[in-house]
Amino acid sequence: MAKAALLVNVENLKIVERDIPRPDTGEILIRVKSCAICGTDIKVFHHGHKHIVFPRITGHELSGVIEETGPAVKKFKPGDKVAVAPAIPCGECYYCRRGWQSMCDNLKAIGYHFDGGFAQYMIVPEVAVRNGCVNLVPDNLSFDEAALAEPLACVINGQQLSRVEMGDTVLILGAGPIGCLHAELAKNIGASKVILADVVQNRLDMAGFTGAIRVNTKQTDLKKFVAEQTDGRMADRVIVAVGVPEAQEQSLELVSKRGSVNFFGGLPKESPFARINTNILHYGESFVTGTHGSTPLHNRMALDFIAAGKFQIRNYISKKIPLEQIVEGLKEVEERKVVKIIVNP
């Protein structure tokens, strides 16, 4: 028997004892060691998700040890330390064949279509194993550090889409864990100036380790501030790492000519509209993109970046909790008291 945090229905999360699942022919059974709580876990807890049929075990930022492999699995063996990329491409559609697996027409996800990592054991489905979602974790990384490869993978995807380059001024709206990863990645790429903006002072304080210039937009006029920082040119790259329409609207006023804006955070599905001044795009020849998740390759890159010491990953881990405290953990993340909480089931 083994424990799992089962989301029975919206806001009804139960710790249950269940049989340890057994891997089918192409599947892998993982003993989960670390699964980080993500903002979307909170959304799902309160509102469910269109791809989730209850009951479901959520959790998608995870690492662990392979316990057992199905007979068709040749690349991995019991005892392997792995991180799992939760977004599973089909490998066959047009977008997969173009190498744009995050745009897969048949995208499935661990923690949504399949049970996730808030459990002692988890099955990695065959389609995930086949499409490269299982990545070996470099020896020098802890399981907790490896679990954070998933959010970093999404950030890497975002900055590739934003085309962040050496010498850029990069402005990030939202100083949560995603904003901090963006700040660190931009610095790694060679951005000459990185600015983190937020309305919550506590978050800005926690983001100090990134070395970014921090600005509280409740106290400071952001447009003026960015203008001062850039000799009036505004930021080359603006990354909106919050799901707030007003932030999306404002972002266009903060971008330079020929610069790019990235709507990294999605808006709620009931109100997905923002009023934007499209003349800024017209006259400024600026670009707007979004970002949706990441590919298995981005996850591989993220693990290698972390293993190479390019990110201060330990600073993201505010707290570690056992599975039994997951509801409290969700609450703390929601109240923005912490950067990241890791569940060690």
Ligand SMILES: [Zn+2]
């Ligand atoms: Zn996540």
Ligand SMILES: [Zn+2]
């Ligand atoms: Zn596909």
